Amino acid sequence: MKANLKLRTVHGHSCIWLSVFVFQCCFQLSASLLFWTAYVEVRYFDSVSNETVGSICECGVFGADSPIFSASGLLVLPNSDPLACSKNTTFNAKQQKWIALVKNGDCTYSQKIRAAWRNGASAVVIYNIDGTGNNTELMAHPDATNIVAIMVGNILGTEMAELVNKGSDVYVAIAVAKTYGWWYSGTWAYSLSFTFIGITAITLFYFAYLFIKRMYRNQQLKKQEMEMKRENEKAIAKLEVRTLRTGDPEVESEDVICVVCTESFRHNEKVTVLPCRHFYHKKCIEPWLLEHPTCPMCKFHILKYKIDEEIDEPPSSSSPSSDTFRLSVIRTEQLHTSDSRNTDPLGRPSGSGPEIQTQHIYENLAFEEEAERMEHQNINSQG
Ligand SMILES: [Zn+2]
Ligand SMILES: [Zn+2]
Structure with a gap:
């Protein structure tokens, strides 16, 4: 953004200098032709x-x-x-x-x-x-x-x-x-006309060049923005989502609030848990994450987490198990043992040995409800 601003200032300055130069040329030319x-x-x-x-x-x-x-x-x-x-x-x-x-x-x-x-x-x-x-x-x-x-x-x-x-x-x-003046002589009139047309053409070409350059730059920026949004969308789809039940500590506590809307959490509400273990209402955090892929509280970068995860994990464990949705294992142990994030805002013990949490993450959110239903059926049939 700063670089863009600087570029615009440079363009502004060059436009002013070009105008001064053209004006001076015209002035000197007309003076010399008198x-x-x-x-x-x-x-x-x-x-x-x-x-x-x-x-x-x-x-x-x-x-x-x-x-x-x-x-x-x-x-x-x-x-x-x-x-x-x-x-x-x-x-x-x-x-x-x-x-x-x-x-x-x-x-x-x-x-x-x-x-x-x-x-x-x-x-x-x-x-x-x-x-x-x-x-x-x-x-x-x-x-x-x-x-x-x-x-x-x-x-x-x-x-x-x-x-x-x-x-x-x-x-x-x-x-x-x-x-x-120059109009006294036909030859001079032609010379001056050609000079004037030449200077005008050069000026027009220069401004056209600046315009095209700016258009191209804006297009590139838009493209980058779209790409970033797509990346953010992908990362958001992979985040852990929980539905709060009666008896969950965060439902009962009035001190625990969603910092985006400053409301406390209620029974049956969906919360998104970020890899840094901060959590927010799903409907509150998703629009924010689309624009800024960072945790509003600790600035943890969710895209960076995704990259780290891809590097750390063997390719076999991260390969999709089906075309429509896939399961992903998040190693919360890795997060809990890190120095800066020892406390778990969800109130779960943080230093009590390795804890593997299996979580359903969907490429297509439309399958979320369907998969939950299937999971319940499995539990019921086992029981
Ligand atoms: Zn909220
Ligand atoms: Zn955080």
Whole structure:
């Protein structure tokens, strides 16, 4: 019972931990799938038209590990490698506040962002590879989180790079726009759906496993209980039963009572005598023994007695003499000489030599009355 309780507690704890784990996974997943867009304002002086040209669009996406801040400055390209993958990448910055413009490809986002940061850029604009149009990606750059990093499409990035290459001073201002969830991108929606379905399925399977395990355990316990009851029934059927007659010491004495019902014993009542020599009303003790195969007074185990008896006695004496009922010899001598049970509650002498008591014990209780009648007839015919 205690082990069962402990098992339930362990199951309860594992359920709570699993729920916390699933919740944390969902939370982290949804947090990692949120992203911010950026307004990108581009201004430059057009020497042909002799005027300042400007445009603004919500066309940038903040990197997943970027600070979500505004930034502004003059756009500067890397000196040699437009991809800024080399450790020796340098930028020709003329002003204190400047933004690096780097092309995507060949190395990680972190490497590009770190190169710009080393050279003192206040932000990095990474534009996508050729042939991707205005598409952007959500950049992951866990090793470069110091400065603002956004991605813009290839078309805008290439235009800005050409302007800078022509010698124009291109001024860029980055501002925080909006946050979007996974639903913004179809691929993410699918990924998240599959993840969610996966987690739900695993959780369901786990709970189903726990349920089946518990059902199986309960079934086993019930089976054991039934088996125990059957064993108890067998042991009860083998117990000594006496019918009290007028003149029996326990009928006359008001001090001798059945401890189950606390009533004294009356003439013609049936009493069950346990191997420990404690006795009770038959109708009182049998329901008790079915549930607990022990004597209510001294805790003597009637099943244990049965086992001891089977070991001690030679097999020939315990073999059934007929199919319907059998006789069994209980060695009361063995019980009377034991240290803990010297007194006989029935009032018979306990230490007066070996005393063999022959007793009728029936596998089927329906034969009890019949056998008693036959016994009386035998006595009468002998007399
Ligand atoms: Zn009773
Ligand atoms: Zn007892």
